[in-house]
Amino acid sequence: MSGQHRDDREIRRSLQSCYNEPQCWKTRQECKMQTCSKCKVAIYCSTACQKTNWPVHKRMCSTIQSERDALRTADLEMILQRAATRGPAPTLLPAQLGDEFCDFMRHFHYYLFTGALNCFRVAPGRSDVAGWDTDCFFVILKRRPTGSFPPRTPTWARFRLEVACRREWACVRGYTRELPSYTEFAESRIALLEQVKQQDRDGAVLVIWIAMICYDLNTMIQAPLMKFVSPHVIRNEANVVPGAPDPEEWLMNIVQSFTAAASR
């Protein structure tokens, strides 16, 4: 397994690019990035890029913020309710779940991206891709019940990957109903691709839709990862799953083996 765990800092940095896409393709490798102070998710190479991108980003930015607020409100409600019923202190709070989920995304970002990229590749060793404009890479995570993992297990290791597959965007739409601004953004990719073409640039838009289910709290958190992929990234050998014919299985194995090692 060890040869497959390619975890290159340079690749990670090259995947973190300015959100002012497709106008700007700068990555963390090329320059220092500043983070949007409101959502703390979007990154920009310059204030100019941030300003240009604001009309596109603002809806997603407010969605991220309001989801965070909703989690905090849910925390408060839960604490107040337990206090009123004099029940035991909650073992898991919604905002804590949100943090764990973010931690998982940070930890497995590179693997999710590589798995997705390879899922759209028409054949191993070939750089041409199919299905970018109609499909997405769909991932379902389940948080293991509190108490089923030893204490001090890293937060990113508390999840199991249940589903990782290429699926038609139309099929995933049912999941996304509550997140209109994310959905709109995902659907705007065709228009964005047109823009790229008009600039005489080649590239694709990769959408990874992640749904995280937690039975302890009876809740689901969703997040899309969406990025422009330059032909260079597609052709880059470092992004090819080494010797794995099935990228979905590869990703499942990665998450499983990392998680098992961390909870030992």
Ligand SMILES: [Zn+2]
């Ligand atoms: Zn930029």
Ligand SMILES: [Zn+2]
């Ligand atoms: Zn923002």
